[in-house]
Amino acid sequence: MHKYLKKTLVISVFILTAIALYENFLLVPEYTGLRTGVSDYIISSGLSDTGSLNLITAVLYDYRAFDSLGESTVIFGAVSGIVLILSRKMLPVSSRGLSFIVKRTFGLVTPFIALFSLYVITHGHLSPGGGFQGGVILAVISIIFSIVYGSAFDYRRYSPQVKTAMETMGAFTFLGLGVVGILMEGFFLKNLGFLTARTGTLISAGSIPYVNFGVGIKVGAGLAIIFYSMIQKTFKEDF
Amino acid sequence: MMETRIILLIIVPLGTAFIIPFIDLINAKLRRFFVLLGISIQIFNLTSIVVQYFDQIRDGSLFLQYHLGGWQPPFGINLVMDNLSFLFIAIVTLSLLFIIIYSIGYVGHHEGKFYVLYFIIIAASNGAMLTGDLFNMYVFIELLTIASGALIAFQRSHPGSEAAIKYLFYNIIAGSLIFFGVLLTYFNLGTLTMADVANNFAALESGIQLFITAIFLTALLIKMGVFPFLFWLPKSYDSSPAPVTAVLSGVLSKIYLYLFIRLIWTVIGFETIVALNLNILLIDIALFSSFLGHVFALQANNIKRLLGYSSIGHIGMIFAVIMLNTEAGFYGGILHIIAHMFMKAGLFVACGYLLQYTVSNHYRDFKGVGLRDKPVFIAFIILLLSMIGMPPLLGFASKWFILMAFLEAQSYFGAFIVIFGSLTAVIYYLRYIAKGFEEVRLSEDDLKMEVFNQPLLSVLYREKIVTFITYAYTAVIIIFGFGFRFLNIPLRMSIESIMNVERYIELVLGG
Numbered sequence: 001m002h003k004y005l006k007k008t009l010v011i012s013v014f015i016l017t018a019i020a021l022y023e024n025f026l027l028v029p030e031y032t033g034l035r036t037g038v039s040d041y042i043i044s045s046g047l048s049d050t051g052s053l054n055l056i057t058a059v060l061y062d063y064r065a066f067d068s069l070g071e072s073t074v075i076f077g078a079v080s081g082i083v084l085i086l087s088r089k090m091l092p093v094s095s096r097g098l099s100f101i102v103k104r105t106f107g108l109v110t111p112f113i114a115l116f117s118l119y120v121i122t123h124g125h126l127s128p129g130g131g132f133q134g135g136v137i138l139a140v141i142s143i144i145f146s147i148v149y150g151s152a153f154d155y156r157r158y159s160p161q162v163k164t165a166m167e168t169m170g171a172f173t174f175l176g177l178g179v180v181g182i183l184m185e186g187f188f189l190k191n192l193g194f195l196t197a198r199t200g201t202l203i204s205a206g207s208i209p210y211v212n213f214g215v216g217i218k219v220g221a222g223l224a225i226i227f228y229s230m231i232q233k234t235f236k237e238d239f
Numbered sequence: 240m241m242e243t244r245i246i247l248l249i250i251v252p253l254g255t256a257f258i259i260p261f262i263d264l265i266n267a268k269l270r271r272f273f274v275l276l277g278i279s280i281q282i283f284n285l286t287s288i289v290v291q292y293f294d295q296i297r298d299g300s301l302f303l304q305y306h307l308g309g310w311q312p313p314f315g316i317n318l319v320m321d322n323l324s325f326l327f328i329a330i331v332t333l334s335l336l337f338i339i340i341y342s343i344g345y346v347g348h349h350e351g352k353f354y355v356l357y358f359i360i361i362a363a364s365n366g367a368m369l370t371g372d373l374f375n376m377y378v379f380i381e382l383l384t385i386a387s388g389a390l391i392a393f394q395r396s397h398p399g400s401e402a403a404i405k406y407l408f409y410n411i412i413a414g415s416l417i418f419f420g421v422l423l424t425y426f427n428l429g430t431l432t433m434a435d436v437a438n439n440f441a442a443l444e445s446g447i448q449l450f451i452t453a454i455f456l457t458a459l460l461i462k463m464g465v466f467p468f469l470f471w472l473p474k475s476y477d478s479s480p481a482p483v484t485a486v487l488s489g490v491l492s493k494i495y496l497y498l499f500i501r502l503i504w505t506v507i508g509f510e511t512i513v514a515l516n517l518n519i520l521l522i523d524i525a526l527f528s529s530f531l532g533h534v535f536a537l538q539a540n541n542i543k544r545l546l547g548y549s550s551i552g553h554i555g556m557i558f559a560v561i562m563l564n565t566e567a568g569f570y571g572g573i574l575h576i577i578a579h580m581f582m583k584a585g586l587f588v589a590c591g592y593l594l595q596y597t598v599s600n601h602y603r604d605f606k607g608v609g610l611r612d613k614p615v616f617i618a619f620i621i622l623l624l625s626m627i628g629m630p631p632l633l634g635f636a637s638k639w640f641i642l643m644a645f646l647e648a649q650s651y652f653g654a655f656i657v658i659f660g661s662l663t664a665v666i667y668y669l670r671y672i673a674k675g676f677e678e679v680r681l682s683e684d685d686l687k688m689e690v691f692n693q694p695l696l697s698v699l700y701r702e703k704i705v706t707f708i709t710y711a712y713t714a715v716i717i718i719f720g721f722g723f724r725f726l727n728i729p730l731r732m733s734i735e736s737i738m739n740v741e742r743y744i745e746l747v748l749g750g
Contacts, residue, residue, distance in 0.1 A: 027446060027450075028446060028447065028450055036429055037313065037429060037430070038313050038314060038429055038430055038431075039429065041314060042314070062308060063308065063310055063314055063315050064315065064316060064374070064375075065307070065308055066307045066308070066316045066375060067316065067374060067375055067378050069253075070363075070366070070375065070378035070379060070381075070382060071378060073253065073256075073359060073362075073363075073382055074378070074381055074382055074385055076256070076257070076355075076359070077355075077356060077359045077382060077385045077386045077389070078385050078389075080260070080352045080355045080356055080359075080389065081352070081356060081385065081386070081388070081389020081390075081392075082389070083352055084350070084352035084353065084356065084389055084390075084392075084393065085389060085392050085393075085395060085400070085403075161264050164260050164261075164263075164264060165261065165264060167260070168257055168258070168260050168261040171257040172254075172257055172258075175250065175253065175254055175257060178250065179250070181308070182243060182246075185309065186309065187306065187307065187308055187309035188243075188246045188250070188305070188307055188308070189307055189308045190308045190309045191308070
């Protein structure tokens with residue numbers, strides 16, 4: 001009886017909140033049209049300003065590159081926090097992994113996944129994708145390794161130290177390119193003029209591909225570190 | 240005026256945060272030097288800005304800008320340092336300097352990630368105060384939330400993790416509300432630059448104005464811990480280690496107060512708030528929150544939790560006095576922000592030293608704490624007296640100006656809350672002072688308890704640094720208590736830059 005009462009109460013609170021929210025959203029006036037000054041400017045002259053065919057990348061890594069630096073620092077902070085809370089330097093839980101067939105097949109597929117992630121990272125300024133997306137694919141390799149080959153495999157090959165070094169390197173690439181922007185062009189994170197080339201080629205769009213590369217490594221290593229911190233064993237008395 | 244050094248205020252701590260894990264791989268003992276190097280570059284940078292623009296700071300015409308990536312304001316991100324943000328950056332940097340020296344003594348050299356997250360907090364707080372762009376502000380708020388949420392669970396204990404999860408729940412909801420508000424602003428105005436939004440906000444329909452304002456206000460009320468959303472605050476203050484609590488209460492809540500001033504006065508405009516009939520409501524909510532904070536503090540049986548409730552009381556009071564929108568209100572409010580920043584951080588820092596051998600933060604374990612370390616306990620008492628508002632200390636001056644501002648605006652409920660807060664504070668602090676001087680007679684069972692219960696933190700790494708920082712906070716409170724007139728010019732100038740929104744808009748969009 002008590003259980004049902006609690007459930008009804010919870011459900012009724014949810015329904016009431018939903019109704020209240022619905023009523024409030026009805027009060028919002030209708031969309032009256034956007035002042036399109038900024039977006040029009042970016043659509044019309046984004047390509048000539050930045051040399052990036054993908055306008056989203058142009059906004060992310062040139063017009064508003066500082067926000068991307070902040071966002072990648074959010075990931076950096078999250079990685080540091082998770083490592084701070086969870087790490088006790090215990091070896092990961094060992095397991096043998098899956099069957100021989102899966103291991104072989106995955107061994108064949110892995111280089112192509114790595115190639116695809118590299119493609120997504122480096123072609124950020126030409127096609128959909130970029131550092132964040134490619135970095136996630138890079139981290140997936142490390143995660144699948146632990147499922148298919150057992151959790152100790154990846155740990156032994158690429159130790160957490162290597163991953164930390166990679167993450168730091170990625171962060172420094174971003175920050176360093178920003179500082180180079182101050183030294184050469186006068187503004188932090190300004191697109192480097194001497195790196196521009198013919199639009200549409202792989203190495204064009206100033207410093208955008210390099211920033212993408214840094215972010216990709218950083219996100220990939222960071223997410224792998226998060227995964228391996230979470231599957232680590234913790235001492236009983238800690239929690 | 241374009242100035243490269245204000246971007247260095249953000250990227251130097253960020254670079255230090257990035258380099259620390261790398262240094263850890265090489266040699267963990269080197270880390271201290273990099274920590275000190277980062278913070279001293281930061282101080283040097285700020286000092287050089289003060290020296291170069293001293294005249295402009297004095298006559299209130301300080302206005303430094305930086306366009307990131309070289310893009311003009313409506314297209315790119317811009318950083319702005321006017322007198323208000325200069326004042327806040329100066330006090331926040333001073334406070335963070337004290338706390339990082341304290342944590343070198345408190346945490347020691349075993350925890351590299353602590354310093355990483357701490358430097359991220361430094362960078363994000365400077366960024367949040369400097370930025371002139373709404374989305375950029377959201378990014379830095381998110382950074383502050385993530386870094387401080389991880390630091391709350393620093394002790395890896397059960398209550399610590401619980402408090403961190405609660406903190407993250409509340410604050411991520413607040414963060415997503417801010418994001419939603421930024422989204423709606425962009426949806427309706429097509430721009431993210433604060434000055435540009437401020438220019439066009441009044442022209443919106445009043446329904447959508449109310450919606451955006453309500454979303455931003457809800458988010459900031461959660462972040463500051465004002466009445467309907469205050470329940471995450473005491474718990475997270477209680478179960479985090481002393482330097483983290485000092486950062487949470489001494490720095491983060493003040494940054495959110497700054498962002499509140501920035502959003503309400505510069506971006507949304509106080510006339511809009513008055514037109515939407517929100518100002519009276521907000522003053523009442525804030526004063527009720529202050530009342531609740533002091534009442535809850537009366538029943539708290541835990542020193543850190545008590546200080547958390549008293550923080551709710553003080554922040555509600557500051558919030559209300561700022562919402563009066565008078566010059567006296569801002570004067571008292573900002574002076575009390577400075578006073579409360581140093582008093583509360585100092586109190587938590589002293590708590591971290593005094594409670595190092597006790598079993599818990601509970602009232603009964605406070606017995607005899609004062610006899611163990613008399614000089615530190617006397618500093619602790621001085622800080623408590625400043626919280627109450629004893630005359631020669633800084634707390635008195637700021638409370639006096641707040642009282643005057645309430646009386647001038649004929650808000651007698653507010654004046655009552657100020658007096659009520661001081662009187663209840665006498666009751667709940669005197670209880671602890673008396674308990675601290677009580678003599679301990681250890682029985683056999685107590686001794687067993689003491690031995691078998693794990694203390695909060697067994698041994699401090701460097702005891703002298705820890706006590707030194709406690710004295711430094713007390714010295715700041717006493718010196719500024721006698722010489723609060725020194726703060727007169729920066730306070731007047733920052734009030735001027737709050738009130739003079741047109742100048743802000745013109746200088747950002749025109750320069």
